Amino acid sequence: MNPQDLQYSKEHEWLRVAGDIGTVGITDHAQSELGDVIFVDFPQVGAKVEAGKTLGTIESVKAVSEIFSPVSGEILEVNKDLLTAPEAVNSDPYGKGWLVRIRIEKPPADLMSADQYTQYTAG
Amino acid sequence: MPVEYSGIAKEHTAVRTAAGLFDVSHMGEFEVTGPTALHLIQFITSNDASHLADGQVQYSVLTTPQGTAIDDLLVYRHAPDRFTLVVNAANIESDLEWIRSHNTVGSARVEDVSDQTGLLALQGPRAAGILQGLTDVVLSDLPSYHFRLGHVLGVETLVSRTGYTGEDGFELYFPASESEKLWTEILKAGEATGLLPAGLGARNTLRLEAKLLLYGNDLDRTTSLLEAGLGWIVKFDKGEFIGRDALARQKAGGVKRKLSGFVMLGRDIARDHYPVYVNGAEVSHVTSGSPSITLKQNIGLTYLPVEHAAPGTKLEVSVRGRACEAEVVRTPFYKRKDS
Numbered sequence: 001m002n003p004q005d006l007q008y009s010k011e012h013e014w015l016r017v018a019g020d021i022g023t024v025g026i027t028d029h030a031q032s033e034l035g036d037v038i039f040v041d042f043p044q045v046g047a048k049v050e051a052g053k054t055l056g057t058i059e060s061v062k063a064v065s066e067i068f069s070p071v072s073g074e075i076l077e078v079n080k081d082l083l084t085a086p087e088a089v090n091s092d093p094y095g096k097g098w099l100v101r102i103r104i105e106k107p108p109a110d111l112m113s114a115d116q117y118t119q120y121t122a123g
Numbered sequence: 124m125p126v127e128y129s130g131i132a133k134e135h136t137a138v139r140t141a142a143g144l145f146d147v148s149h150m151g152e153f154e155v156t157g158p159t160a161l162h163l164i165q166f167i168t169s170n171d172a173s174h175l176a177d178g179q180v181q182y183s184v185l186t187t188p189q190g191t192a193i194d195d196l197l198v199y200r201h202a203p204d205r206f207t208l209v210v211n212a213a214n215i216e217s218d219l220e221w222i223r224s225h226n227t228v229g230s231a232r233v234e235d236v237s238d239q240t241g242l243l244a245l246q247g248p249r250a251a252g253i254l255q256g257l258t259d260v261v262l263s264d265l266p267s268y269h270f271r272l273g274h275v276l277g278v279e280t281l282v283s284r285t286g287y288t289g290e291d292g293f294e295l296y297f298p299a300s301e302s303e304k305l306w307t308e309i310l311k312a313g314e315a316t317g318l319l320p321a322g323l324g325a326r327n328t329l330r331l332e333a334k335l336l337l338y339g340n341d342l343d344r345t346t347s348l349l350e351a352g353l354g355w356i357v358k359f360d361k362g363e364f365i366g367r368d369a370l371a372r373q374k375a376g377g378v379k380r381k382l383s384g385f386v387m388l389g390r391d392i393a394r395d396h397y398p399v400y401v402n403g404a405e406v407s408h409v410t411s412g413s414p415s416i417t418l419k420q421n422i423g424l425t426y427l428p429v430e431h432a433a434p435g436t437k438l439e440v441s442v443r444g445r446a447c448e449a450e451v452v453r454t455p456f457y458k459r460k461d462s
Contacts, residue, residue, distance in 0.1 A: 036132045038414055039392065061328065061414055061416065062131060090130075
C-alpha cells in the first residue's frame with residue numbers, strides 16, 4: 001500500500017513534507033520493478049536539485065536507473081545507511097529505504113496523491 | 124521466462140549453494156538425421172563432431188566464411204547418423220536457413236523441433252541429488268557433457284549433464300506438453316533442499332561469472348572465434364569447414380584483439396555497451412557487464428587490443444560519462460571448487 005500522507009511523482013518517487021523539509025524515496029512499485037538494489041549514487045549534501053531533474057542513480061543487479069527529484073531545493077542529508085545496506089530500498093521503501101532530505105525552495109507541483117498514484121501504476 | 128522470481132541475487136545464490144530451476148524452453152532444437160548428417164555438421168561448425176560417441180554432447184559454433192559466429196550451439200549425438208543441435212532462441216530462423224542452404228552434399232534431414240520441445244535446466248550442487256529421486260537415469264554414471272534417454276517423473280526425457288551456470292547440473296528435454304507438470308513437480312521435490320525457480324537475470328549473472336559467452340553480446344557475426352577465446356573448439360585438422368581458411372590465417376598472423384575479463388576497482392558498475400578506455404583512448408566497449416553476486420565485485424567482458432589484454436592492465440570504463448578505474452583479470456571470474 002502506498003502511504004496516504006505522501007505525494008508521488010510520475011517517475012515513481014515519493015515525497016514526505018514536514019514544514020520546509022522534504023524526504024524523498026522511491027515507491028514500492030519502483031523498487032519491485034528494479035529488483036535487488038545494490039548501490040545508490042547520491043548527490044553531494046548542499047547541492048541544488050530541480051524538480052524533474054536527476055538527483056542521483058540507483059543500481060540494481062539488472063539495471064541502473066535515475067532518481068528524479070520530485071521537488072526543487074537543496075540537499076540537506078543523504079541516507080548513509082544505504083551505503084552498507086542498500087537492500088533497505090527494497091525491504092522498506094517508505095521507511096528505512098528513504099534516499100535524501102531536501103530543503104524545499106518551491107512547493108511541489110504536479111505530484112499525485114496516494115490514490116491517484118495507485119491508479120497511475122495500475123493502468 | 125521472467126527476469127526474476129524471488130530476486131536475482133537470491134536465485135543466483137541458490138544455484139551456487141543449492142539448486143535453481145530455469146525454464147529455457149525458448150531455446151531452439153534441430154534434429155539432423157541421415158547418412159550425411161555428420162558431414163553437414165562438420166562443414167558448418169568449428170568443433171570436430173566426428174569424435175563424439177553416442178550419448179555425448181559438444182559445444183560448438185556455426186561459423187561464417189570470415190571465421191566469425193552465426194550462433195553458438197550444443198551438438199548431441201544420438202547415433203552415427205542422428206544428431207540434435209541446440210541453438211539460441213533469437214537465431215532459430217536464421218540458423219535454420221543457414222544450415223539448410225549448406226545442406227547440399229547428399230540430403231541430411233534438418234527438422235526444427237523447437238516448438239514441440241520443452242527444456243528445463245536444473246542447476247547447482249544439489250541438482251543431482253534432487254533429480255536422482257525423480258529419474259531412472261543413473262546420474263552417477265552420467266559424466267559432464269553426456270546424456271541419456273530415460274524418464275523424469277514418468278515423462279520420457281533426454282537427461283543431459285550440461286548447463287550455463289558454471290555449476291554441476293542438468294538440462295532436461297521432453298515433450299513441450301509436459302512442461303508445466305515437470306516444472307511444478309521438480310520445484311516441489313526440491314523445495315526442502317533449497318531449490319528455487321530462477322529467471323533470466325540470474326541466468327545472466329551466473330553465466331558471466333563462469334565466462335560462458337552470450338551470443339549477441341560477447342559473440343556475434345563481427346567477432347572471430349579466436350578473438351572470443353574459442354580457439355579450443357576450432358579444429359583445423361578435422362577437414363574443410365566454413366571459415367577454416369580465415370581462422371587459419373588469423374591464427375598464423377595472430378589476433379589483434381581478445382575477449383578479456385575485468386573487475387571494477389570502485390563501486391561503479393560497468394553495464395553492457397559502456398565505452399572502455401586505455402590511457403585515455405577509447406579502445407572498445409563492454410560486451411557484458413554486471414555486479415557479480417558471488418564475488419561481490421563488479422565484473423565485465425570486453426574485446427581489448429592484445430597489447431592491453433594482460434591481467435593487471437589498468438582500464439577505464441566510462442560510467443555515464445565518468446571515467447571509472449578497472450583492471451584486467453584472469454577468467455573465468457568464478458570456478459566451482461570440484462571442477
